[in-house]
Amino acid sequence: MDLGLDATERNGFVVLAVRGEVDVYTAPRLRERLVEMVSQGHHQVVVDLEGVDFLDSTGLGVLVGGLKRLRSHEGDLTLVCTQRRILKVFEITGLTKVFQIFEDVDAATVVASSE
Amino acid sequence: MVGSPTAVEHVERTGGIQIDVPAQPGYLALVRMLVHTLAQRRDLDDERIEDLVLAVSEACGWVVGSRLTTDSPRPVQVRWSESEDGCVIEVTDTTSHDGDAPSVPAPDEVELPPDPGRAALEGELSLPLVLALVDEVTSSAGPNGSSVHITVNCGPWDGQPST
Numbered sequence: 001m002d003l004g005l006d007a008t009e010r011n012g013f014v015v016l017a018v019r020g021e022v023d024v025y026t027a028p029r030l031r032e033r034l035v036e037m038v039s040q041g042h043h044q045v046v047v048d049l050e051g052v053d054f055l056d057s058t059g060l061g062v063l064v065g066g067l068k069r070l071r072s073h074e075g076d077l078t079l080v081c082t083q084r085r086i087l088k089v090f091e092i093t094g095l096t097k098v099f100q101i102f103e104d105v106d107a108a109t110v111v112a113s114s115e
Numbered sequence: 116m117v118g119s120p121t122a123v124e125h126v127e128r129t130g131g132i133q134i135d136v137p138a139q140p141g142y143l144a145l146v147r148m149l150v151h152t153l154a155q156r157r158d159l160d161d162e163r164i165e166d167l168v169l170a171v172s173e174a175c176g177w178v179v180g181s182r183l184t185t186d187s188p189r190p191v192q193v194r195w196s197e198s199e200d201g202c203v204i205e206v207t208d209t210t211s212h213d214g215d216a217p218s219v220p221a222p223d224e225v226e227l228p229p230d231p232g233r234a235a236l237e238g239e240l241s242l243p244l245v246l247a248l249v250d251e252v253t254s255s256a257g258p259n260g261s262s263v264h265i266t267v268n269c270g271p272w273d274g275q276p277s278t
Contacts, residue, residue, distance in 0.1 A: 021144060021147075023140070023143055023144070023172060023176070024140045024143065024176050024179065024180065025140035025141050025143060025144070054147065054168075054169070054172075056169060056172055056173055056176065056241075057173060057176075057235070057238065057240045057241040057244055058176065058238075060235045060240055061235045061236055061237075061238060061240075063235075064232050064235040064236050065236055067232075068232070068236070084162070085162070085165045088162075088166075089169070089244065092243070092244055092247045092248070093227070093231050093234075093235065093240045093243065093244060094227050094228070094231035095231050095232070095235065097231070098231060098232045098235075
């Protein structure tokens with residue numbers, strides 16, 4: 001099982017495209033990457049979940065941890081996701097109230113840059 | 116393991132399948148793949164299959180998570196059983212003993228945490244997630260360990276894999 005983590009910059013934001021399965025095995029790598037971004041001074045992060053096939057509660061915890069860490073640096077973490085199976089996990093757990101979730105990276109970066 | 120039914124015995128008795136996997140996070144993907152394949156044999160739509168796969172993976176994660184601090188070599192048992200109107204997946208922690216059944220409250224007793232962000236950080240979203248995804252979740256304890264039973268209702272099964 002592989003987890004792809006590809007970071008690019010757009011409009012001053014870091015877009016982290018996640019591919020594969022995010023579970024108790026792979027989530028630590030996502031956490032490390034988010035921590036690394038913060039330590040490098042990237043405080044506006046968009047996590048693109050369009051390539052994610054599976055996301056469990058451990059992955060949710062990592063994303064919330066990243067959000068908390070970024071907000072402590074006056075930053076933010078937003079999500080891009082249109083996949084029903086992944087959105088459902090956020091809806092069931094009430095995390096749609098915690099994260100801003102956009103339909104594509106363009107929308108996420110435009111809204112983010114206008115705030 | 117003394118007293119533990121073998122995979123062959125389990126299949127002969129129930130028509131189901133049993134696998135033992137190391138209690139390590141890296142093996143959860145294997146369990147998910149198996150559950151996905153078996154679920155496709157029944158008349159479950161794609162969303163129900165994905166729900167079941169996530170629920171079983173979370174339940175296995177409960178066992179694996181409890182082992183990370185004990186370094187136990189004993190496996191996690193995953194059994195798939197079929198009935199005419201449903202599938203039951205049993206996840207067993209083989210290190211636990213009689214009377215150690217995991218506590219699984221009834222779905223109507225589980226409320227979504229008022230602060231889901233904090234709950235996510237503290238690993239408290241798994242149970243409400245599982246209860247929302249499948250039709251029934253119960254637990255039991257026996258000589259082979261403590262188990263979580265996950266049930267999904269589905270159409271009649273003719274005993275043959277669907278094509």
